Amino acid sequence: MRRFGTQGRVCPDKHYVVARAEEVTDFIDRIKDGRYIVLFAPRQTGKTTFFRLALDALAIQDSTYFPIQLNFEEYEDYDPASFYASLRKEICKEIERVFQKRETDPSDELARFLVNTEITDHVSMREFFEEFAKLLSQGTHSQRVVLTIDEFDAIPRAALKGFLRSLRYIYLSGQIRCPHSVGIVGVKGIAQLNYDRSISPFNIQDEFHLPNFTLEQVQELLGQYTDEVGQAFAPEVIASIHKQTAGQPVLVNRFAQILTEEMDIPKTVTITMAHWTTAHEQLLRGQNTNIEHLTTNVRKDPRFESLLMRIMARDEGVDFNLRNDIISELATYGVIKEGTDGMCEILNPIYLYCIMQVFKPTVNGLEQAYFPEETDDEGRA
Structure with missing residues (x-):
């Protein structure tokens, strides 16, 4: 049986997950259009879960997109040389992961390229992607690389300007480019990121704000539990959960977790406002990460x-x-x-x-x- 997730990454096979179908469609449309996107929201709002699910949906829709998912969380205190050396390793690991998931192997030439090519700075990073795009599409239909970077805020300050310059160079290079689309994921919107706009490929128009859950999405989330377990929530309970949390994902899931796992309410009993009041007090007085x-x-x-x-x-x-x-x-x-x-x-x-x-x-x-x-x-x- 799945559970309500309140810690770490949420996985659809283990947790109840809001589909966010409208937001996913919007995000995928921007990727297909070759946009360079900033996806931002405060911590613990489901950003990582969202973009991973969106990329999974894209892979199902169209296999011509080649997703590379990175995370910069560990890099904040790195010097540029160490940053780019580690970045190369992570990119290559992600490329291998995609081939394994597709149950195919890279060509011999591409395999040699991944082993022998170094990334030492932002220019060699750009050159890496240019050559990778050529080798990736040899003998097959064209592949479009989609690069997503979680925790982008942690990029080393000394590496930021050059990194953005190279992405801008790629972005302005023409219709065929690698990466085709880039999404940076963090807690800051474009207006809050402290860098020179003249060197960045990211525009205010391509800012993607991930909102908290709507009432309908809270109904969807709790409805998944009801469908699997058979225990219903009174409509006023669902409305009150949304009102008290304003749809904040962790708080919504924590509310549901208390009601379904910690209060020992018989599964044959509908969850009522009396139960909600007890759970609300427990949430206010207890400790949770959020x-x-x-x-x-x-x-x-x-x-x-x-x-x-x-x-x-x-x-x-x-x-x-x-x-x-x-x-x-x-x-x-x-x-x-x-x-x-x-x-x-x-x-x-x-x-x-x-x-x-x-x-x-x-x-x-x-x-x-x-x-x-x-x-x-x-x-x-």
Whole structure:
């Protein structure tokens, strides 16, 4: 039996997964059109799961696309030479993985190329892809390479400019290019990435924002459980889960996990609002990775407190302005969002409660100063 996933990568054979069919179709259409895409969302919103499922769907639709999936999470402290040396190994491993999955072998010439060719900098990386494209398509129908890079934010700063320059060179090179499409995945949108736009192939128009679950998607997710197990959720329970979480994927799954695995509700009994109330209290008072990330993030900068207090007070409101560094950072962490009136809002009621708990002494007027986490017991930095 599948479960509701709350940690790490979600796998369709082990977990209930929202199909996100509309978003997947949009993403695939951009790949086919040769776009260079930025897919961004706060951590723990299902980015990695989404793009892997999208690439799997693309592979089923059209075998002429050759997906290479990379992850830059380990590279932040690398020097450029070490970065490119490791990048070459990871690219070659991914190429081998695709051939194995297709139950085919690379040509002898391509196999020799993968063994003997080095990548030492951004120029040799571009040349690698150019030659790889030629060898990949020899004797077969044309193959279009799709490169996706998870945790792109961790690329070494010293390597960033050259890396982007080479991708831009490829992007502007003409109709036939390798990679045909590139997707970078991270927690920052294009406007928040700190690099010179003149050297980048990524445009605001090709930014792909992955939203939280809609009510219909929460219904779809919980409906999968009902179809497999036979236990139903009362409609008001589903609506309340969505309202309290605003569709935040980890919180939705955590709610469902408590209700279906931890409360010992007989599987023949419909899950009601009485059950929901107990699960809601357990979620608020318990510990989970998503809430821990939230509380850690809001403590990172003492300036966050005053802004969050102003947002929660709702007297005058705070304009949602991503050019403001504090607002931009809190939005990147997934703490706040833009409301329908253009003002800042806390993402969901659960986060609002937890933030009030974090700042409770200040909210009660018991303390005048707030010390960030990088202080000792006496408040010294």
